[in-house]
Amino acid sequence: MSSKLYFFPIALLLIMISCKTEQGHQGSDFSITTNVRKNVVPIGQPLSISIENSKGHKIDSVRYFIHGRDYSNGAILSGFKLGKQQLEAEIYYDNTSERISTNLTILNNKGPVVYNFEVLNSYPHDITSYTQGLEFHNGRLYESTGQLGESKLRAIDHKTGDILQNIDLKADYFGEGLTITNNKVFQLTWRSGMGLIYDLPDLQRLGSFKYGNSKEGWGLCHDDNYIYKSDGTENIWLLDPDTLKEVDRIQVYTHKGKIVGLNELEWINGKIYANRYQKNGVAIINPVNGAIEGVIDFSPLRKKVKQHAKLDVLNGIAFNPESQTIFVTGKNWDTLFEVEIVD
Template sequence: MFKSLTIIFLSALAISCGSSSAEKKKSLSVKTNSENHVFTIGNTMDFSLNNPKNYDLGEVTFSFDGKPVSSSVDLSNIRLGEHQLVAQVNLDGEPETIQQTITVMNDMAPKVYTFNIVNEYPHDITSYTQGLEFYKGELYESTGQYGESKLRKVDYKTGEVIQNYDLPKEYFAEGLTVMNDKVYQLTWKRGTGFVYDANSFEKLSSFKYNESKEGWGICNDGQVLYKSDGTEKIWTLNPETLMEESYVQAYHSKGKVVELNELEWVEGKIYSNRWQKNGVAIINPVNGAVEGVIDFTPLHNKVTQHPKLDVLNGIAYNPETKTLFVTGKRWDKLFEVEIVEK
């Protein structure tokens, strides 16, 4: 009899204590005016806290990407991609956060572009091209693979290598860009980039990736550097410290564009090829919107076919001719093209 009373007493005690804070938190959620929390840029997001069991939560406050908001957010001037909407509540005397990921996509499909070939030039068939850029009329190239990685200055009309620097064998070189007489070259998985004198190729310094894990492509607008890491993110690097300060996410009207690789700054836009693809995305550097795509598929068949032939990689804009120069990994041709809307 005593044992039965003890069990009844303990059961009653458990019930009287009610739900734990963790259980209460599970019943709470952030509700928005989109069922799947996906919005289009230009819309307004309305939100509230869903509290189906009417727990006493004290004052509920919201933040969007860390900034206080009330009950709605205008999505007209916002970066595309994922954002965090957070509700701050009080559960059993302790502060708790309820978080919801919000996705903002572009409001229109990308324009489709094709190209006309202006010229074809010879290109070193052994070069595993990773980065390509014109600077003061000269073409700089970064090549990859362990034991083969190089920094080069090339006569693009003849394919002759004017200047060459071999990286240590432990580095797999990736993209490059040139700004203020300095070459910035990324490496893949070592989390390290190098800075060289653009004229002598003397190594001046190195820098670390503080947020992203890998180095893929890099370009500049004359003031700041932009870096890809193989995801949908394009990072902005401080030109003085080379620290990653912020990023945009490449999105079009259907979703994100991942594996962004070689980057090139072209008249206010970022051109990026995708790894293992023959297309180039035209990206708005302010909000990450993929505004256009260029299909370079036919170029692959115009180069010498051989066992080590790889994908399109290498985009260089020549501001003097206002044309784009495109090649690939172990391609024997460099194509000068003009871009036209399809």
């Protein structure tokens, strides 16, 4: 009996000592400091890094990495993506090495260019359509609309507004953005965690795909290599067009910080054009590093459409390769505008 009583506190003491030893090994004698406030630096500027060495180890050499890429200390930041990145240091000392890290935020180094627009033509648009996605394909305009119980996928004659094909989504699907590639239509749902796939030209449902780290579906566009997907945050995810798996992302930033609420997307001449939720403008985004290079204020268009109780913001942008012009509309707008962007 007494031996058990003695054994218990001794065993407890050994466990406590063991735990303290492990916690001590989890710490590091090194930390990273930089020459910029709060580790926020514009692209195109030099970044100087130093190592705080609290125990005075003899350091033989240090290698630095930003987002997994080698970085030469003090060099101009060039070719890196914007946003929150991991800054790492691999320290060689005392016949061993250790890798430590900290967060680094990279901003754009200049503000976006503000562009104007001219209205070339106006066409009828279904006022009941809560527009979430627009895209031209082979002369037809395809539209995805939202709202539970009202979401649709449509093919439209953009000049007359006539509905050529219509697919009603299940009542519990809230339709979002769309894009067309590899002779298939890809349509997002908002919070169902999945996108829908249709064939062309019949719009027969082929299947679906699940989201990865992007928990919501907002906007889609594509180039020759990737499908780009927004999720309402500052992130635009790059999807493999064959597997529809998220393989990379960009973070959308200006010279001041991140831009959230990225919604409907369109690929136009090597850039991503993005509507912003609850805004009447469009951001022009560099798809390589995430920089907002330009903005277009379309707010005057809202005054040109029928004013009614359900009228909502600008959403829906499509590039017509035949006319080389841009088409925009909004949620429950009665008009589709053909516009030209001007300086």
